[in-house]
Amino acid sequence: xxxxxxAVCLGLSxxxxxxxxxxxxxxxxxxxxPTDLAPERLLNDVTKAGDRIVAVxxxxxxxxxxxxxxxxxxxxxxxxxxxxxxxFGSDTQGWAVGHSGVILHSEDAGETWKLxxxxxxxxxxxxxxxxxxxxAMEERIEAAPEAxxxxxxWALDDILFxxxxxxxxxxxxxxxxxxxxxxxxxxxxxxVGAYGMILRTTDGGESWQDWAPRIDNATNFHxxxxxxxxxxxxxxxxxxxxxxxxxDGGQTWERRESPYEGSLFGVIGTGQVxxxxxxxxxxxxxxxxxxxxxxxxxxxxxxxxxxxGTVVDDGRIILVGNGGVVLTSSNGAESFRxxxxxxxxxxxxxxxxxxxxxxxxxxxGATITDARGKNLQ
Numbered sequence: 001x002x003x004x005x006x007a008v009c010l011g012l013s014x015x016x017x018x019x020x021x022x023x024x025x026x027x028x029x030x031x032x033x034p035t036d037l038a039p040e041r042l043l044n045d046v047t048k049a050g051d052r053i054v055a056v057x058x059x060x061x062x063x064x065x066x067x068x069x070x071x072x073x074x075x076x077x078x079x080x081x082x083x084x085x086x087x088f089g090s091d092t093q094g095w096a097v098g099h100s101g102v103i104l105h106s107e108d109a110g111e112t113w114k115l116x117x118x119x120x121x122x123x124x125x126x127x128x129x130x131x132x133x134x135x136a137m138e139e140r141i142e143a144a145p146e147a148x149x150x151x152x153x154w155a156l157d158d159i160l161f162x163x164x165x166x167x168x169x170x171x172x173x174x175x176x177x178x179x180x181x182x183x184x185x186x187x188x189x190x191x192v193g194a195y196g197m198i199l200r201t202t203d204g205g206e207s208w209q210d211w212a213p214r215i216d217n218a219t220n221f222h223x224x225x226x227x228x229x230x231x232x233x234x235x236x237x238x239x240x241x242x243x244x245x246x247x248d249g250g251q252t253w254e255r256r257e258s259p260y261e262g263s264l265f266g267v268i269g270t271g272q273v274x275x276x277x278x279x280x281x282x283x284x285x286x287x288x289x290x291x292x293x294x295x296x297x298x299x300x301x302x303x304x305x306x307x308x309g310t311v312v313d314d315g316r317i318i319l320v321g322n323g324g325v326v327l328t329s330s331n332g333a334e335s336f337r338x339x340x341x342x343x344x345x346x347x348x349x350x351x352x353x354x355x356x357x358x359x360x361x362x363x364x365g366a367t368i369t370d371a372r373g374k375n376l377q
Contacts, residue, residue: 028100028118028174032060032077039063039072043361044084045180045308046349050091053351054110055361056083062096064110068353069368076112077104082177085191086110089183095205097178097191105205116205119174122197123166129210130163162220182226182234190250192236196220200250215244216255222263229269229276233291237264237278245276245292256292260284268309270317270333277333279306279319287333302327302338308349312356316371320347320360326373339372347373 035041043057053065054075060083062075083098088109096104101119106112137156141149169176176194183189189205192198196217199208217223221239228234236244241258258264264280276288277298283306285298306321317336319327324341341347345363353359356371368376 027060027080028102028115030080032062032074032080034074035061038074038365040365042082042348042363043365044082044348045086046351046359046361046366047086047088047094048351049088049094049109052091052109053353053359054086054088054094055349055366056086056096056098057361058082060098062086062104062110062113063366065366068357069359069366072366073111075106075110078113078115079104084177085180087181087183087189089185089187089189089204093183093186093204095181095183095189095191097181097193099177100174101176101178101193101197102174103178103181103191103205103208117199117208119176119178120170122178122199122208123170123174123176125199125208126197126210126212127163127166127170129213130159130166133213134159134163179223180225182228184228184249188249190226190234190236192223192226192238194222196223198223198226198236211250214251215253217242217244224264224280225266227267227269229274230271231269231273231291233274233276235267235276235278235292237267237280239263243267243276243278243286243292247291256288257295258286259295259297260286266306266308266319268311268317271311271315272332275333277309277317277319279309279321281305283321283325285319285333285336298333298336300327300336300338302336302340304340307347307362310350310352312352314356316356318350318352318358320350320362320373322346324373326350326358326360326369328372337372339374341369341373341375 038061043055046055060077060080063072081099086096088094094106101122103117104113105116141152178193181191198211200211223238234246241261243256244253246253262281267278279285283300283302287296304323304325309319317329324344326339327336329336347362358369
């Protein structure tokens with residue numbers, strides 16, 4: 001699985017040969033092939049568009065169900081890259097993201113999709129930001145007292161170095177993946193991804209702005225997840241224990257101190273105002289009741305990387321991860337009950353269905369389970 005840039009997925013921008021770059025261009029230009037096996041293949045994320053369930057996965061597969069996963073229809077998708085995230089701002093308007101920096105948009109609850117942005121275009125947006133920063137720094141150096149010029153020149157060198165690396169990536173092709181997407185409504189949304197990528201739109205993706213300079217992430221660690229919690233705050237998590245919180249709709253962000261320095265792959269709200277549950281490598285879970293100002297490490301013996309989670313209407317918190325692990329809390333994330341599915345296949349995402357059931361997606365495709373994660377069919 002390669003949704004969250006694990007060890008096998010690091011260094012993408014360093015290893016692609018010219019033929020590989022052409023192959024990447026091909027998969028961006030090649031529509032996903034129709035196949036009856038799409039619901040049984042790797043799926044990386046699942047969400048709801050009204051009463052419809054929509055899931056995304058490998059080879060550009062997007063599938064949707066109007067009967068809570070009993071049957072599936074494959075969507076019309078213009079790319080065949082691995083897709084990593086999907087979210088809907090309303091019952092009909094949805095966005096999906098994936099490898100090669102693609103952003104897809106649907107206006108019909110996921111039945112058909114159009115390519116909205118590629119990794120090349122995302123890089124061009126980021127390079128323009130660096131060019132603007134370099135020009136502004138040169139003006140500061142010109143006007144600064146002699147004693148301050150040295151530090152400013154070092155800062156300029158850092159900007160130029162980063163810009164050169166981006167130009168190199170641009171020469172290779174669209175190799176850097178986007179990893180998650182969140183939309184507030186039909187207009188306002190964020191996407192996050194590898195090497196510190198974060199883009200914002202306020203017009204439904206007609207245009208995107210590079211938001212990376214507003215995040216305290218000077219080393220460009222991967223940003224793996226973005227969500228909105230109860231109370232309205234936005235939260236981004238990523239590599240090296242990164243946790244960033246915005247209380248003004250994403251205009252400004254504050255980095256929170258994290259008690260865990262490993263990778264965090266997902267974040268959800270608990271349903272209670274200002275509560276955050278972040279999770280990731282080796283089953284680490286962090287809980288905060290005050291927008292990340294303080295944290296409590298949630299105990300777990302599962303020791304399996306956690307990928308995603310959801311909150312059920314009855315208050316249960318469900319987390320899913322590698323090795324078929326499904327964790328359930330009925331006490332507000334004080335503790336979790338562990339269940340390992342018999343197939344031990346990785347679970348990437350989950351949504352609740354009628355009653356107490358769950359629909360999980362992952363290495364084994366889409367599966368309906370009972371409340372603890374055991375197959376119903």
